[in-house]
Amino acid sequence: MKPLLISLVLSGAIIGGSFWVTSGSSRPSRAIPENNVSIVDGKQIIEIWAKGGYQPRKSTAKAGIPTILRFNTNGTFDCSSSVRIPSMNVSKSLPQSGSTDIDIGLGILGTLQGSCGMGMYPFEVEFQS
């Protein structure tokens, strides 16, 4: 059990130490605007923030209008940087920081489900008439 104890302490120190050293660079994620759906030039834009999951997790939009999903990233290195929408066969890698548009055509009535590339962070868009 001795080597286990030593390595437990050692890895704890490394992990704690590196978080302490880099703690200045981490900041709480910004507040998510309440209305993330807007219509610009007849196109519906749904903004979703991707970092450690998707915010907002559920969006409500209008069906039947040309729609763009806009994913915003800021220092996103986790799974949420790879977006997957199975029903539309979309697999898209987002840059670490920036915004990426995914054109999903006319919003179809019902719920569009998506997740990150590993499947554990979900998001959905409900298209209403």
Place this chain on the structure above:
Amino acid sequence: MTAQTQKYTFHVHGMHCNACILMTESELADMPNITHVKSSLKNNSVEVIGDFGNKTPKQIAEELTIPLKSHGYTVSVEKQIKEKKWSDFKIAVPIALGFAVLFVVLQKIGIVSWVGGGNVTYGTAFVIGIIASLSTCMAVVGGLLLSMSATFAKEPIRSLDGHQGQRGEKIKPQLMFHGGRIVAFFILGGVIGALGAVFTLSTSATFTLSLIIGIVMLILGINLLDVFPWAKKLQPSMPKFIAKHAHGVSKLSHTRPNGRGFSVGRALTPLLVGIATFFLPCGFTQSMQLYTLTTGSFLKGGFTMLAFALGTLPVLALISVSSFSIKKSSKAGVFFKSAGLIVILFALFNLINSFVVIGLLPPIFNF
């Protein structure tokens, strides 16, 4: 006293995988008075047809044990009663549940968003590696490592000189895994940096890969519980293939088959798995690779992926150390059962998620 060929069935202690069938069969087939030998993993028995004069079954069993002893097997007339030790679960279940809760809590507090924006230095890559190892990548890479290490730790070691349980032999597969992983991350990271292109697997390839890994982990996990003998047959056949190959080579050169197959399997399998983790569906690894491609240089790319891999090392090394520091003691059963349960949980998590990704299931986990 007439010589007669007769059929005998004996119990073999120490058989646990497909390679053991090959090993026992090839050793016994080399004995001059045996004409036919068939090992079975299902009930840990061996069937031999041969001429043993009028020796008693007990004497024959002793004779058959001689060539097998150095490989760690014993042949006997009576069946070895195997204790399943269900009581171990009283401790193992809470440990596994505690682990699962810790895993969920780590995701819920949002450790993944601790990385700030801005420039990625080698230091950031290192921290991202640490976070990755505490996050969902843990379920894939950590789960795979745990299932492999615990399985190796459980298998008695058969070295060429017949000495069992040497410490070096236990640590070797672990070193092969971590070494292979770190070297592969540096070299492949460098290649990505130099070429400016990522090795991306298609969604269906990723799905197939995670499905295979999920199933392998599930089988290894069930085997670690040591209560379902039927699962032994399902043990992945890669070591068997390697063992068979090594046997074939030694047969060809007319040397006696030895424990080589095991050593090759023990070194090569972890090495390959370590290298393969570069391609495993882990979000952090993939986005680090995407970043690496923007570096535009072999060294920068290589060092970025190296820093990331080193960041994942503390947690992964902990898994390795915990499995090889476990000795044959009363606690060992609890350790293997806890590890088995954790591996099963991770395997189910990975399998469900991979079905979500291809759209066969709606998203279930919500971190």
